[in-house]
Amino acid sequence: MSNFPKDQEFLLPASNLFIALSLVAALLLNWLPWQGIWLALRPDFVALVLLYWCTHKPYRLGIGIAWGVGIFADVANASVFGQHALAYTVLAFGGVVLYRRVQMFDLRQQTLQIFPIMLLTYVTYAVVHWQLHGYIAWSYFIGCLTSTALWIPLTLLLQTLRHPRSDPDRL
């Protein structure tokens, strides 16, 4: 397979600190003062980072941690307790179950693989809201597309950060 070199890259083992920092950074990005059309276009950074770790380190970060992060998101967004938590639980489950399959593909194909997981997460959140409040804001689903589109840049970024600092080949 042509996309094997990815697996032969040597990456630093991800430390817990690095995982935690990436999650905090994602939460901060989500909490920036997005407004109007930008709010609709905002990708869910937390979902992306969770999905990255669930598909790359499924034994380190799983459904439990995703749920905990969801609770924080619930408090910060003043949504009903458990709304984000439920959505992220579904997301993490998708990531953990499909991680072997996702890693088989190259980045472009991965995007197609993670789109259904993202969509499922967004649908979960919207359905809960619909059950509680009785209406759905359709523009919310635009965020699903932008999130999926951000998968490649985000994966590249996190992979780069996990590279060893000094490269012996390059002086």
Add this chain to the structure above:
Amino acid sequence: MDHTNSFRFFNRGPSPAVRLAFFTSLSLLLMFVDARYQYLESARSVISLLTYPFQRLAATPGDMWQATDDFLTLHNNLIRDNNLLRRQRTADAGQLQQVQMLKTENDHLRQLLAVQQRVSYPSQLAEIAYVERDIFKRRLYLDKGAQANVQAGQVVMDDTGVVGQITRVYPWVSEVTLISDKDHAVPVQSLRNGLRTVVFGSGDTTELALRYVPNSADIKAGDVLVTSGIDGIYPSGLPVAKVEHIEHDPAYPFARIRCSPVAGVDKYRQLLILSGIPKLPEQPDTTQDVSADKVPKGKRKKP
């Protein structure tokens, strides 16, 4: 992918499906408890203490942008604004003095008629800390909370009219539900003829709606709606909305009326919190008497 963690032969606790089931049911349980009862508010405040610093941190780029923008305001603009404000102040001063006189006169007349005195409401200034990042809701957060004696139910307004109502109070911030929120209703009356009705949010910042107004009601485009103060939540006489468009459809018993909010619901950074919710006499017990149908309308729905 590195293989440091890949070789484990033994069981790693429950399978993903079991975990999914566990955390899903836990979330559903939490949602049920949170939506139905108010038990979790204290847990929410405690967790908010952890998230608050991060939320402030996330708001800093916006604040810095604002500060830079303020700093770079042109000299000309400042002079122009200053002149404008000074002129306006002179114009207002005359009216204000008359208002003072009218107020004492009104108090006096009310005293003569033995009607309860109108109370004036002390207010405190608060700044918008951050806006809602949830596309479904119209909320914002002010930088004053329980520490500054803010209470849930207080009214928030800017210099032109009602903006919303405080719905949740955290130690340092408080959450404001805007009048344009879909779940929000304000009891109002028309300034022109005193017609009482309720104005509802529509989920859009520029639009409000009057529902359940009969086709025959006397209401015109351009009417100003002020709070009626009937339910004891909003003080009376604060401007809320202006009627924009009326559509009479004979197929429906009610007219379809669109309004626009008077206050800049999404414009300003400084807002006033009115403290001192008007105290009304206790509502009579209507469960005994079936004929009593004067239930105060427009009670806010639970968010």
